[in-house]
Amino acid sequence: MKSTRPFYPTPVIAIDGPTASGKGTVATLVAAHLGFHLLDSGALYRLAALASMRYTIAADDADGLAKLIDDLHITFREGMAQLDGVDVSNDIRAEEVGNRASMIAAHPSVRTALVARQRAFRKLPGLVADGRDMGTVIFPDAGLKVFLTASAEARAARRYKQLIQKGFSANMDDLLRDLRERDARDSNRAAAPLKPAADAKLLDTSALTIDQAVEQVVQWYQQASELRSELRSVRQDAHGKSQ
Ligand code: DC
Numbered sequence: 001m002k003s004t005r006p007f008y009p010t011p012v013i014a015i016d017g018p019t020a021s022g023k024g025t026v027a028t029l030v031a032a033h034l035g036f037h038l039l040d041s042g043a044l045y046r047l048a049a050l051a052s053m054r055y056t057i058a059a060d061d062a063d064g065l066a067k068l069i070d071d072l073h074i075t076f077r078e079g080m081a082q083l084d085g086v087d088v089s090n091d092i093r094a095e096e097v098g099n100r101a102s103m104i105a106a107h108p109s110v111r112t113a114l115v116a117r118q119r120a121f122r123k124l125p126g127l128v129a130d131g132r133d134m135g136t137v138i139f140p141d142a143g144l145k146v147f148l149t150a151s152a153e154a155r156a157a158r159r160y161k162q163l164i165q166k167g168f169s170a171n172m173d174d175l176l177r178d179l180r181e182r183d184a185r186d187s188n189r190a191a192a193p194l195k196p197a198a199d200a201k202l203l204d205t206s207a208l209t210i211d212q213a214v215e216q217v218v219q220w221y222q223q224a225s226e227l228r229s230e231l232r233s234v235r236q237d238a239h240g241k242s243q
Contacts (some may be wrong), residue, residue: 008232011036011126013221014134018146018183018194019098019113020155020162022037022205022213025150029214034079034128034221039121039130041138044114046092047074051083057198059103066109074117093166095178102182105132107193123127132186135197144216144224147196152179152207 013030017023024040031038044110048069051057057064058141075082081089091097104110111133118138130137135145150158156176163170186194201220205213 009120010124011225012122012134012142012144013128013217014137014139014142014145014197015128015130015148015217016017016132016134016136016146016194016196018154018155018161018186019102019152019179019188021148021208022158022219023130023148025210026205026206026217027128027209027212029174030217030221031128032216033218034126036126036128036145037121037123038161039118039127039129039131039134041114041118041129041134043076044074045105045110045119046116047081047083047088048072048110049097050088050092052104053097054154056210059100060201062107064149065104065107066113069110069113071204077203082112082126093162094168095170095175099178099182106185106189106191109195111137111191132194135200136195137192140197143228144198144221145197147202148213149204151181152176154206155179174223 013034013036015023015026022150024042028038028042040178048065051068051072052059052065055068057068059065063221073084075085080087102152115138118131122130122139127139129142131138134141135147153176153236154180156172159166159175159179160170160172163175183194203216205211208216
């Protein structure tokens, strides 16, 4: 007999935004707060970029890069990103790797090769997905879509602090220039450009603390969940009456 139980998709919160907008930190804390899984999609692009450097596949070799990604052995375990079984969590955070990730991410073949790996993160009880196209391409049915922004200066200052803390050297002027270049490349590419989904909520974090940003996202999610359960009970009532 066919089941009449309604199908409720695993919840997803999509958090998109430009580099250093704070989305990684906000996504991690929202996921911890709700007990959800986390997808750092930028880490996947960075892993692919690092692998392309190690296996000397040129940044403009779209087919070679897609083939490399299909064969990549990537794992995320206890906050560690592994490439071929080796922890590369620190290596993928280098600016050089981030810039190359932005370059290879412009190829549609590279983006397509990474789609299934990203969607595989969607598991119960839910997922917080952070990236550039989570709400527009990877999870268009996400229950909540947030687009985080912050001024270029605020983002460069954050990136500077992060790099210094991780023991990398950094220069503010270079960072600001790289960040603007990367924003332009990520926003102007033809394949899945960085832009808010039509139904995304915009959150400017320039003047917010991390805690305030997290609180806002959790509040939006709770409001959206309440609305969905109200809709469900209205539908179930209507279904019951029509039986
Ligand atoms: O979020 P990040 O800085 O770690 O991402 C590195 C680069 O990867 C970014 O400049 C563009 C690309 N990227 C993308 O195109 N789509 C995503 N969903 C995530 C990252």
